[in-house]
Amino acid sequence: MVCISCGRFSDALLCPICSEELRRQSYAYRYSERCPSCSRPLQDVAYPCPFCLTGFQAYGSYTGIVSNLLNQFKAGEEKLLSRVFAPLYMPMLATIEKPLLIPIPASKKGFSDRGFDQMLLICRMLTKRIGYPTLRLLVQKGEGQSKFLSLAERKERHTLTLLHLDTSVQMYKNAGYTFVLLDDICTSGSTLATGRALLAQGYGIEARSLVIAMV
Numbered sequence: 107m108v109c110i111s112c113g114r115f116s117d118a119l120l121c122p123i124c125s126e127e128l129r130r131q132s133y134a135y136r137y138s139e140r141c142p143s144c145s146r147p148l149q150d151v152a153y154p155c156p157f158c159l160t161g162f163q164a165y166g167s168y169t170g171i172v173s174n175l176l177n178q179f180k181a182g183e184e185k186l187l188s189r190v191f192a193p194l195y196m197p198m199l200a201t202i203e204k205p206l207l208i209p210i211p212a213s214k215k216g217f218s219d220r221g222f223d224q225m226l227l228i229c230r231m232l233t234k235r236i237g238y239p240t241l242r243l244l245v246q247k248g249e250g251q252s253k254f255l256s257l258a259e260r261k262e263r264h265t266l267t268l269l270h271l272d273t274s275v276q277m278y279k280n281a282g283y284t285f286v287l288l289d290d291i292c293t294s295g296s297t298l299a300t301g302r303a304l305l306a307q308g309y310g311i312e313a314r315s316l317v318i319a320m321v
């Protein structure tokens with residue numbers, strides 16, 4: 107087979123050269139400093155740590171091979187890429203006590219273009235491999251008729267909402283799980299902020315959030 111990124115002959119989805127490039131793109135590799143409280147990679151200890159501040163962590167920045175692979179993934183060509191991305195969350199999840207995964211749902215448009223919900227796919231893969239439970243608690247609301255709506259209405263309707271209240275949340279809470287939102291890219295942070303606010307309102311949960319790339 108060939109490398110999914112560069113097309114060179116390879117035994118694995120990503121050839122050793124591309125795997126190494128992906129590793130070098132991570133904050134864990136690029137930043138030598140670590141947060142004194144949580145030990146996560148930090149560009150500069152003079153600035154507050156995003157994880158200590160809001161429970162946010164990213165694998166790396168949206169550049170180079172990370173952005174190339176994510177674009178390929180989002181374009182829906184490569185469902186296989188979830189096998190490359192899922193492991194990138196693992197070291198971040200390993201530092202969180204009893205993580206429970208909550209995927210940020212794909213927009214309906216994204217879903218119909220691709221035919222799959224990429225974050226749900228990644229969460230299910232992590233559940234299968236490591237056993238972290240996944241709960242679908244959020245949905246994208248009201249996009250179906252968006253071409254008949256004004257921009258303002260569309261903006262209003264293209265929002266994240268809570269799915270029906272899930273009674274198992276209380277059980278997981280009591281069992282000491284840490285609720286973690288998973289998304290692929292963080293641009294403004296507004297989707298994750300909405301997700302966190304909804305979970306706080308609906309369930310009284312303080313969720314962490316992990317992404318692959320920060321723009």
Ligand SMILES: [Zn+2]
Binds near residue numbers: 109113
């Ligand atoms: Zn390659």
Ligand SMILES: [Zn+2]
Binds near residue numbers: 141143145158
């Ligand atoms: Zn920290």
